[in-house]
Amino acid sequence: MIVSVAANAQDSIAPVDSNFYIFLCFGQSNMEGQGTITAADRNVDERFQAMRTTDCDGELYSWRKAVPPLARCGVGLGPVDYFGRLLLDSITPHNPNIRIGVVDVAVAGCDIQLFETVNDADLEYKKTAADWMQGMIAAYGGRPYERLVSAAKEAQKAGVIKGILLHQGETNTGQQTWPGRVAAIYDSLISQLNLNPDEVPLLVGEVVTSEVGGACGSHNAVVAKVPNVVKNAYVVSAKNLAGKSDNLHFTDNSYRVLGKRYAKQWLRSAGYEINELPDSVVEKDVTACDKYRWNGKDYKRSTKITKTDVLETDQNITNIINLTINKSVETELDPVTAESSYTWPVDGKTYTKSQTLIFESEAANGCDSIVTCELTIHGVGVNENTADEQVAIYPNPATDVLNISVPTCATGLGRIAIYTSAGVEVVSTDFVSELESFDVSNWSNGVYMVWVTDVEGNVWTGKFVKTSK
Secondary structure (H helix, E strand, O other): OHHHHHHHHHHHOOOOOOOEEEEEEEEOHHHHOOEOOOOOOOOOOOOEEEEOOOOOOOOOOOEEEOOOOOOOOOOOEOHHHHHHHHHHHHHOOOOOOOEEEEEEEEOOOOOHHHHOOHHHHHHHHHHHOOHHHHHHHHHOOOOHHHHHHHHHHHHOOOOEEEEEEEEOOHHHOOOOOHHHHHHHHHHHHHHHOOOOOOOOOEEEEOOOOHHHOOOOHHHHHHHOOHHHHOOOEEEEOOOOOOEOOOOOOEOHHHHHHHHHHHHHHHHHHOOOOOOOOOOEEEEEEEEEEOOEEEOOEEEOOOEEEEEEEEOOOOOEEEEEEEEEEEOOEEEEOOOEEEOOOEEOOOOOOEEOOOEEEEEEEEOOOOOEEEEEEEEEEOOOOOOOOOOOOOOEEEOOOEOOEEEEEOOHHHOOOEEEEEEEOOOOEEEEEEEOOOEEEEEOOOOOOEEEEEEEEOOOOOEEEEEEEEOOO
16 A cells, blocks of 8 residues: 555656756846836747746746746846747757746845855845845745745756856945855855756856946956856856946846847857857948037037947947037127118128127038127117207217207106217216217217117117317
8 A cells, every 4th residue: 555655646746857947046136137028028938937936926936937027026027038038949949848947036136145044144134134125035035045945946846957047246346255155155056956066057147337337347357256266157248238327227128138148158058059140330421510419428529439239139239430520600790880771791681770690501511600790770860960859969060069958858867878980989978967068179070979868768869070170
């Protein structure tokens, strides 16, 4: 009876599928995924599976189709999504029975200490973790590393662990002990899961690089040292992968490309040949006036602009712009004063009011040519004596004294201004009586214009002639 029961129990346990390749994934927010999930991202092959590492969307440790998000509920698109897709596409031609499974445990903002359980270091870290992080840690049973191990052991009942993916380090930027700590966690996983380190590589991703504005890009020099302490470790490049405006997280497209780079690195380590798409260069000459706006930046000088973008195919496309900036021509002519009208030679038009004259045309370099001139018109249609019966200018011509009689209602409230025929002001003063007199004995001979303005803005204009005795 005992033998029979044991045999029946053995028959009820599904055998391990050697074609089910399982990958353990851990880290902080970029491993969680902070990208926007689109309808295309949700279109996933049934052979790409994800294990539930929290119980937010189903039974803990159960398998489901790897529709994002793959870590805890509420996060976004991450590198693991396209890592699994490219593996399927690349291995299927060689092995049509292949399946890919991922086990993803990640906590945004966490220090590497959260995955160190020696002497309960992770629990010590948890005590000081920010309030917003506590719920994330709790989703993994309070100990994310232990959840990763438990999930991995469950996964081993169905398939074979083929690799470990890590994306973490922003919180530990610049810490030279980081590679050794990563190596200790890797060694612990290998030991606890009875894995052969020669058959299970560690893939470590770079953070958003300094070249594209990454706030923690300097940490990539530390990431580069991991292969020095883990024999079977590889660094996954983030070169040219754009980051979001926070300079910490990758853009949606960059998550897709980074995931494919993880996949390519694993495929190379496993001996698969990768058919890389050729990079392309697009070069063009651009001429602009005064400035040229490209990629969110204004260029005001002639220069050569080079920018490399990465397509979702992980193909680099380099744009080269040979930029020539021509300047608009702005010419300000000397001010002009006229008696009643002025014909501007620049445009051939006649003007009868004071104003700024503006003429726009195209310069030889193809940019705007703008000519301006300040025009002052002093008098319009006045006779030699007065522009209005209310204002009297006498004697006219004047030799020694010039008298100007103004209306009683305006006295004390206005101004009198006298100009040469060239528009140069000779005198300007308030009038305080009905009759104002000016000593003109030393003035040059010629025609002068008189401008009388009261407080209400009424203007009387006239002219007189200064002569010698």
